[in-house]
Amino acid sequence: MIKLASDISLASAVTPKKAWSRAILERFQLHLKHGRALKRVTVLNKKKKQEVCRGVESISRPDKLRGLVPGGERMDYCTLLEETADYIKCLETQVKAMADIVKSLCP
Amino acid sequence: MDSLPESSTSIPFAQGVSEPFHFGEEIRGFSSENHLDSSSFTALLGLQSSEALVLLHPPISGQNISGKGNSGQNYSTVLNHGEVSTTLPANASLVERAAKYSVFATKAESDIAPGSFSIESNSGDTSGKFAGDSDSQSKEGSYVAVDDRTVTICSREKQTMKRKEADQLKAFERLLQVKAGTKKSKGDVENGRGAGSDENVTRSPEKPAYVHVRARRGQATDSHSLAERARREKINARMKLLQELVPGCNKISGTALVLDEIINHVQYLQRQVEFLSMRLAAVHPRVVDFNFDSFLSSEPFQPFSLGLTASNGVMAARAEEPAWSPVQVNGVQRPWPTATCANQYEGTHSFSVPQNPPPSLANSGTPSLRPNQLKMEL
Numbered sequence: 266m267i268k269l270a271s272d273i274s275l276a277s278a279v280t281p282k283k284a285w286s287r288a289i290l291e292r293f294q295l296h297l298k299h300g301r302a303l304k305r306v307t308v309l310n311k312k313k314k315q316e317v318c319r320g321v322e323s324i325s326r327p328d329k330l331r332g333l334v335p336g337g338e339r340m341d342y343c344t345l346l347e348e349t350a351d352y353i354k355c356l357e358t359q360v361k362a363m364a365d366i367v368k369s370l371c372p
Numbered sequence: 373m374d375s376l377p378e379s380s381t382s383i384p385f386a387q388g389v390s391e392p393f394h395f396g397e398e399i400r401g402f403s404s405e406n407h408l409d410s411s412s413f414t415a416l417l418g419l420q421s422s423e424a425l426v427l428l429h430p431p432i433s434g435q436n437i438s439g440k441g442n443s444g445q446n447y448s449t450v451l452n453h454g455e456v457s458t459t460l461p462a463n464a465s466l467v468e469r470a471a472k473y474s475v476f477a478t479k480a481e482s483d484i485a486p487g488s489f490s491i492e493s494n495s496g497d498t499s500g501k502f503a504g505d506s507d508s509q510s511k512e513g514s515y516v517a518v519d520d521r522t523v524t525i526c527s528r529e530k531q532t533m534k535r536k537e538a539d540q541l542k543a544f545e546r547l548l549q550v551k552a553g554t555k556k557s558k559g560d561v562e563n564g565r566g567a568g569s570d571e572n573v574t575r576s577p578e579k580p581a582y583v584h585v586r587a588r589r590g591q592a593t594d595s596h597s598l599a600e601r602a603r604r605e606k607i608n609a610r611m612k613l614l615q616e617l618v619p620g621c622n623k624i625s626g627t628a629l630v631l632d633e634i635i636n637h638v639q640y641l642q643r644q645v646e647f648l649s650m651r652l653a654a655v656h657p658r659v660v661d662f663n664f665d666s667f668l669s670s671e672p673f674q675p676f677s678l679g680l681t682a683s684n685g686v687m688a689a690r691a692e693e694p695a696w697s698p699v700q701v702n703g704v705q706r707p708w709p710t711a712t713c714a715n716q717y718e719g720t721h722s723f724s725v726p727q728n729p730p731p732s733l734a735n736s737g738t739p740s741l742r743p744n745q746l747k748m749e750l
Contacts, residue, residue: 327631330631330635333635333642343610346611346613350617353618353634356645359641363648363652366652370652371651
């Protein structure tokens with residue numbers, strides 16, 4: 266739950282110009298409107314199907330990256346790289362912030 | 373933190389933010405004008421030189437140079453500033469604003485990428501040359517992603533050019549044939565290579581829809597390959613950025629391994645987030661219901677919007693902590709309200725206040741806390 270909240274807050278904090286933040290927000294909105302985890306399950310299933318069909322090792326690298334970065338399924342490679350850079354940066358910030366929180370609250 | 377450091381950080385950033393925007397526009401305009409080393413070009417083109425120069429609008433390049441000079445200084449201002457305050461605030465506030473600008477994206481995270489690349493602007497201009505720390509990677513030239521779409525590719529291409537010097541004339545002929553054909557605009561700004569290796573595809577006046585394109589010496593000049601080349605260059609530039617972002621990727625050669633490394637890093641970060649979130653969840657019994665509707669539907673970056681109807685009326689000191697996520701309604705970076713709540717949590721708690729000063733974006737406070745109070749605390 267916290268993860269969800271933190272992800273969403275992060276996504277909304279980042280300027281929504283980046284596709285991945287929009288993807289996170291959309292995902293959550295669908296959560297609210299259509300019931301639990303509908304969209305997420307869909308995405309996950311798609312990925313799992315890929316894995317099953319091809320075998321985990323044979324997923325190509327860009328596809329792996331697409332699976333990791335939210336909203337990465339629909340992007341072309343070039344955009345994907347850009348979004349990945351942004352996403353990494355924000356993840357690092359998120360991690361730092363959460364680590365600080367944990368450190369302060371659990372001495 | 374109080375408003376003073378916040379404003380001091382925000383102002384140069386704001387300037388810096390506006391500047392690269394203009395910078396990018398200038399670059400784009402610049403690239404479309406195709407600044408040339410005109411003398412060498414003349415020598416090579418011969419008859420076509422006058423025509424080419426007329427079409428090239430050299431005066432505009434002069435403007436662009438000065439513009440770039442200014443923005444270059446602003447860059448260094450911002451960058452220096454960003455580097456001075458190397459702690460989280462610089463990073464996080466930049467994270468918000470500079471997400472659009474890949475330069476800031478990498479440069480500002482000074483603790484993440486301390487070996488930031490040296491930014492070198494277009495050839496013949498002395499303007500945008502500022503080195504953060506000169507990258508170990510930067511040979512004679514380095515990649516610059518000045519804008520999302522512009523890349524300056526430096527002397528690596530130069531070397532390619534020198535090797536193919538013999539093909540120069542052939543390529544020229546080809547180009548001149550292509551002159552009347554389709555051209556595409558590219559976002560690339562390419563270095564004017566000193567030895568007159570530039571070839572410019574001139575625009576035929578009767579087809580104003582086509583835009584200048586610069587082809588490189590000895591390379592195919594048909595539209596498809598040009599587009600592909602542009603795309604490849606873009607991809608390479610972004611890969612380079614990613615390499616700098618991900619620690620330890622600089623030494624790896626080869627795109628595939630770098631990609632693997634990047635994927636690993638992303639997975640690692642995600643796992644960390646999960647782990648930390650579980651830890652937090654264990655510490656705090658979560659009583660608060662999040663009302664995300666107001667949270668999601670409202671405009672981003674509205675400061676002080678207290679559109680929370682959530683039952684974060686659980687104002688127990690500890691429960692306030694989990695309330696930070698609905699609290700941060702619109703685009704406020706997460707750490708800030710965290711710091712806020714932490715301040716509420718303990719009166720004189722010195723938790724990460726220096727680390728998380730809010731950007732100029734205001735914190736949305738919990739309903740119990742007045743915004744002014746909030747700002748003062750931070």
